[in-house]
Amino acid sequence: MIEIKSLHLILICIISFGLQRCGINNNMMFKAPKGQNVSIEKVLMQPTGDYRISVDDKLTFTMATNSGTKIVEAMGGIRGESVAGGASEYVVRKSGKVELPLLGEVGAEGLTVVQFEDTLQRLFSQEYQNPFVQVKITNQRVIVFPGGGADPRVVFLTNSNTTLMEAIAQGGGISERGKSNSIKLMRKEGGVRQIYTIDLSTIDGLKYADIVVQANDYIYVEPTPDLARELMKDISPILAILSTSLLLINLFK
Secondary structure (H helix, E strand, O other): OOOHHHHHHHHHHHHHHHHHHOOOOOOOOOOOOOOOOEOHHHOOOOOOOOOEOOOOOEEEEEEEOHHHHHHHHHHOOOOOOOOEOOOOOEEOOOOOEEEEOOOEEEEOOOOEHHHHHHHHHHHHOOOOOOOEEEEEEOOOEEEEEOOOOOOOEEEEOOOOOOEHHHHHHHOOOOOOOEEEEEEEEEEEEOOEEEEEEEOOOOHHHHHHHHOEOOOOOEEEEEEOOOHHHHHHHHHHHHHHHHHHHHHHHHHHO
């Protein structure tokens, strides 16, 4: 017969092991020591320059001759003629070049959209008369964490002036657990991702709602710790073991 003292020892070991594995709100991200955030006063309300194409960007282009005459005619229903390019996506490779029909590899990395359009127009003009080119980057996006702890959203930027408030709204808004007074904007500047903490809980923070987000920004709404639910989830197995152990002790008695 197993002695009661032995059962007590086993029970203590089980509870100790369970407590060591207990993790409350382990899904919370980006916990930073105090003082490491960059002052929000330093954040740029709008980009200082146009976006420059980078590796792995996806883009589409259209090209029409005679300064885009076919595009205007197609819009007006005059003709049904198509234009080159269309909706096909082309990826900027690790080399910084993109493979395009008729042209082959063309350097794109580091150029603005306007500069790349000018490059394509110059190249197409060797074979076509007065080419008109339009380029669009299709994978510009920001990642929004609304504050639920595990519900991130990828928000594609359909225009170049999407504000912080618009991005949060497209990401589902601030969740019930989200802290509107602790919104972290994480932006890569000079190869280093800076963290700006924004307070939108008061009217004073309204001016920061109009910050123009940039491609590859992270917007993290800090969630409120759900201590009660997480604690019950973590200790439920321990309570079950405790109940079973006490039942065994009573049986041996």
